[in-house]
Amino acid sequence: MQSLRVNGTDMAYLEAGHGPPLVCVHGSLGDFRTWFPVIGPLSKKHRVIALSLRHFFPEHWDGVGDTYSIAQHVADVIGFIEKLEAGPVDLMGHSRGGHISFRAAQRRPDLLRKLILVEPGGELDISLDPAAKPGPSQLKARFAVSAERITAGDIDGGLKFFFDTVEGDDAWARLPEAPRQQLRDNAFTLVGQVRDRRPPYSRLDAESIRPPTLFIGGADTKGLLPQVLHALAAHVPDSRKAMIPDTSHWMFEQAPQQFCEIVLEFLRA
Template identity: 35%
Template sequence: MQPRTLVLKNIVLVSVAAMFFVASPSFAQQKGASSSEMQTKEVRVNDLTLHYIELGQGTPVVLVHGTLEDYRTWDGQLEAFSKGYRLISYSRRYHYPNEWPKDATDFSVTIHARDLAAFIKALNLPPVHLIGHSYGAFIAFLVARDHPEVIRSLTLGEPPIMPLLKTTPEGDALLTTAIATSIASSEAFKQGNDEEGVRRFTNGMLGEGSYEKLPPPVLKRLMDNVQELKGERSSRDLFPPTTCEDVQKVKAPTLLLDGELSPKMFHVINDMLEHCLPSVERATIPVASHQMEVENPQAFNETVLAFIAKH
């Protein structure tokens, strides 16, 4: 494995660890609609079955979750968005409850983007408001770039477009700092102890005892998707090359979201995106880190709904 590839893999794993810990207090307090109580639907795309839920009527809004998450991530958005839109939340390839393949070496943002474009077309949806978080935002960006005909508006919550980070003066230092906080949980995974692998990883990122503080719903969802984390580590092409010229190809009106408390690397990437995107707005979700839609769902919902109402 080339050093550059290893750097990019480690950096996304750092963001993942921050995601599920900081989200835990507000996750436990969420009220209202629960995706766990809803019957999933299925659609066949690219020779695999993807599970999804939907509720509401009107212009479609499609939600794209991040790493170690699934369609259940968006419980804090279900009620608010379904009042005026047809809301669709799906689980990406490799994520619960979709089937896990024997070989995940093809794991990449590119294959997920192909799936998402095919998913939208398979449901015969008109142009959608596409909302992505973290790795899901990177996927949504690629779909908006390569399939503009299916996009009405684009919302990106801190996409880890690491190739853009490498083009900034601060990029190398930010990558080095992130890698310094990484731990080696691979051995536990190799020994078949997935829970220990996740525990070591989380505590190594956030301090001893952090994993033990996670509420049961977060722990369950995390473990439901642990195979996906292992798949990322076996990927040959986790992040495709991305330049400012690539970003300029996105013509859809785009909202960039920052978590007020998020790691600096995400703000730097959003700075680059803001500079390169032709039609862009930017907003900060207060009192929230990377998992902003879970940590402060009210502010997230109000901000995004105001944006998509204009388009």
């Protein structure tokens, strides 16, 4: 594990392989370990750099303070890429990390060669979803329930509610102990996420993305996440889309070989 000092905080990261740099940004309750299933295959062709965002493992945050936000994380990812001094990088983000990567591409397209958005999190505004209503989405409201349980000391109860919301009933019960522990290590970041006032995506946002972009989704993912993916993919100018059969939101764990083939083909083109 290495670290870079960025915007007053130490950002931990793992690095493997040689070649064009591929920076990987995890999602909610994740950290650099999120990418373990795919680092090996991807690092055969690329210098893979998997980072941990501010307040995530190995940091142990107590949920107090106002430094957990999309805006802060976007600034940190931009600062991290600048500190690498590796030239334009390929940037891949999953879930919340996909939202962060999208905003980084908006702000600093000069830092990126290609962009990969793996079921990016967030909400749509009325320009992308005519049925959109102001305020938090139903998904975020359920995350608030998880955060309340975590704050009250029921860590596993809150995480179970979160994971079952994203992956379906009894998903937590089927989850092996190692990924459960990773979620526990980052439990209080969900408290910060519920307070985060992230802006919804707009059609103008999508049309502003300049790097060639790949959207990857799990064909069996339910709820808002597929809706966001398809709406953005329809309006990002130079984009393509890949849906992996028989997988859901953590498709790179469920079908790592197919995921890597899709990513490497896109980066090779």
